[in-house]
Amino acid sequence: MAKVAVVGAGMTKFVRRAQETGRELSWQAAKMALDSAGLTLKDVDAVVIGSAPDAFDGVHMKGEYLADGSGAWRKPCIRNFVGGATGVFAPIQGWYHIASGQFDTVLVVCEEKMSSCHPHPQGAFITIFDHTTERPLGPNLLWIFALEMNRYMTVHGITKEEIALVAVKNKKNALDHPCAQLGEELTVEDVLNSEVLAWPVNRLDVSPASDGAAAVVMCAEHVAKRVSDKPVWVEGVGWHLDTAYWTNRDLYYPRYVEYAARMAYEMAGIKEPRKEIHIVEPYDPFDYKELHHLEGLLLCERGGAARLTADGVTQRDGDLPVCPSGGLLGVGNPIAAAGLMKVCELFWQLRGEAGKRQVPGTPRRGLAQAWGDLMQVGTVIILGR
Amino acid sequence: MTVKIKEWPGTALSSRDIEEGRVLTVRHKLKAEYAWDAGVAIGRYLRELKNGRLVARRCGGCDRILLPPRMFCEQCFVPTDEWVYVEDTGTVNTFSICYVRWDVARLKEPLLPAVINVDGASPGMGILHLLGEVRPEDVHIGMRVRAVWKSPGEREGAITDIKYWKPVQGG
Numbered sequence: 001m002a003k004v005a006v007v008g009a010g011m012t013k014f015v016r017r018a019q020e021t022g023r024e025l026s027w028q029a030a031k032m033a034l035d036s037a038g039l040t041l042k043d044v045d046a047v048v049i050g051s052a053p054d055a056f057d058g059v060h061m062k063g064e065y066l067a068d069g070s071g072a073w074r075k076p077c078i079r080n081f082v083g084g085a086t087g088v089f090a091p092i093q094g095w096y097h098i099a100s101g102q103f104d105t106v107l108v109v110c111e112e113k114m115s116s117c118h119p120h121p122q123g124a125f126i127t128i129f130d131h132t133t134e135r136p137l138g139p140n141l142l143w144i145f146a147l148e149m150n151r152y153m154t155v156h157g158i159t160k161e162e163i164a165l166v167a168v169k170n171k172k173n174a175l176d177h178p179c180a181q182l183g184e185e186l187t188v189e190d191v192l193n194s195e196v197l198a199w200p201v202n203r204l205d206v207s208p209a210s211d212g213a214a215a216v217v218m219c220a221e222h223v224a225k226r227v228s229d230k231p232v233w234v235e236g237v238g239w240h241l242d243t244a245y246w247t248n249r250d251l252y253y254p255r256y257v258e259y260a261a262r263m264a265y266e267m268a269g270i271k272e273p274r275k276e277i278h279i280v281e282p283y284d285p286f287d288y289k290e291l292h293h294l295e296g297l298l299l300c301e302r303g304g305a306a307r308l309t310a311d312g313v314t315q316r317d318g319d320l321p322v323c324p325s326g327g328l329l330g331v332g333n334p335i336a337a338a339g340l341m342k343v344c345e346l347f348w349q350l351r352g353e354a355g356k357r358q359v360p361g362t363p364r365r366g367l368a369q370a371w372g373d374l375m376q377v378g379t380v381i382i383l384g385r
Numbered sequence: 386m387t388v389k390i391k392e393w394p395g396t397a398l399s400s401r402d403i404e405e406g407r408v409l410t411v412r413h414k415l416k417a418e419y420a421w422d423a424g425v426a427i428g429r430y431l432r433e434l435k436n437g438r439l440v441a442r443r444c445g446g447c448d449r450i451l452l453p454p455r456m457f458c459e460q461c462f463v464p465t466d467e468w469v470y471v472e473d474t475g476t477v478n479t480f481s482i483c484y485v486r487w488d489v490a491r492l493k494e495p496l497l498p499a500v501i502n503v504d505g506a507s508p509g510m511g512i513l514h515l516l517g518e519v520r521p522e523d524v525h526i527g528m529r530v531r532a533v534w535k536s537p538g539e540r541e542g543a544i545t546d547i548k549y550w551k552p553v554q555g556g
């Protein structure tokens with residue numbers, strides 16, 4: 001299989017409401033990614049666009065809508081949408097576009113503009129519930145997270161205090177991210193005392209609604225060696241889907257994340273993930289999800305992620321830095337762009353270009369993971385230098 | 386690279402920018418109506434709800450009793466074999482105490498959504514529903530519950546023919 005590298009990355013600020021349209025945000029991120037790679041649109045053979053529900057923007061066929069800003073006009077282009085997992089699936093698609101030998105250089109752009117949806121973007125999520133057996137009960141998106149978090153806490157005997165440490169860590173890390181929406185110095189008490197939305201979920205357990213875009217440039221080995229002195233290689237990819245009968249699964253453990261991770265580890269030749277992965281950017285739309293996903297990624301035993309967090313292992317200067325970017329909780333959560341932001345972070349970290357966020361010890365390999373739909377899709381990418 | 390970039394793109398708006406007309410917006414209300422066919426399996430499920438019963442499907446391939454019922458087994462990928470009535474009692478698998486609506490407007494009285502593992506269905510075959518006649522602080526995972534049905538005249542063949550599930554005495 002052809003080797004594939006990431007050679008450029010870009011992103012916009014993540015903000016609650018951006019003046020720019022989705023097309024303008026996409027252009028800003030795409031242009032920055034191309035510039036950083038020293039490439040122009042002429043060098044791009046194909047484009048991958050990632051964007052979550054059309055309902056946020058109120059624009060049907062958002063892929064086509066975003067195509068000009070993403071550099072896709074008159075080029076082969078595909079838009080993917082696998083819920084919250086989209087932002088990591090987009091570079092996986094970029095990878096197989098190139099690994100297949102069909103294209104040499106692919107521009108991957110992810111955008112979300114959630115602020116267009118009124119009165120609240122949460123309304124756009126109602127249609128994920130089954131229209132006949134669930135929606136008449138008046139659900140909202142918070143329900144599934146609250147139900148999953150409670151199940152996870154109860155099965156393992158994990159407390160809200162232990163989980164709140166994740167929000168404190170990620171929002172603190174985000175203070176060092178120039179694009180962050182919610183960088184903040186908080187205490188566990190602040191999180192516990194914030195408004196209860198759907199117990200056990202409080203307001204500060206949740207990432208914000210955001211507008212923003214992110215992009216990466218990927219290319220085949222022979223191009224990467226010509227255009228970049230520091231290419232970052234795609235070492236592994238994995239994705240997996242579980243049943244949409246979400247009430248028929250035990251929510252305490254994300255099995256689909258494990259299967260996606262195993263696929264990526266096998267491709268990367270990784271036998272002991274805990275020793276061989278040096279930075280992790282798991283999907284953290286809610287603080288407990290970071291713990292849940294670390295377990296699914298086999299980076300600790302089931303129920304063990306809270307201990308890891310309490311011991312400081314997951315701090316930026318810890319033994320296994322987790323969300324050194326600040327994550328969705330701190331940088332913000334423009335769904336698809338948030339997932340790709342994690343891949344940008346790995347790119348910058350592995351090249352030693354993350355500035356104040358730089359993880360010490362010249363990490364060699366990082367993993368980004370995203371997750372979505374009815375808690376059923378897992379996507380994983382492993383990058384190394 | 387991030388170290389070299391001084392100005393990051395993206396312009397944050399405040400609500401005042403919009404209220405005071407410094408930026409322009411266009412508003413539009415989508416009007417879309419749908420009539421969803423319940424389908425074969427859920428169609429029967431709804432008809433049985435109207436009769437005050439919960440019905441599941443058994444798959445001969447894996448011997449699971451599937452709830453909600455389906456006409457094919459997604460694991461064995463074969464047609465399911467028979468209708469099986471299950472109980473209207475069960476166990477709370479997980480729950481939440483929810484203080485907000487879909488638009489994040491505050492609720493006066495919290496809703497108590499729960500996944501309920503229904504007796505008679507295979508282990509782990511839960512459905513989403515609501516709890517009632519219980520104080521939020523008394524709800525716990527593992528709590529035994531029973532469906533509270535609307536009266537036969539009120540039932541219309543909908544999941545809401547069960548008003549909610551309430552604790553079973555001694556549960």
Ligand SMILES: [Zn+2]
Pocket residue numbers: 444445446447448449458459460461462
């Ligand atoms: Zn079966």
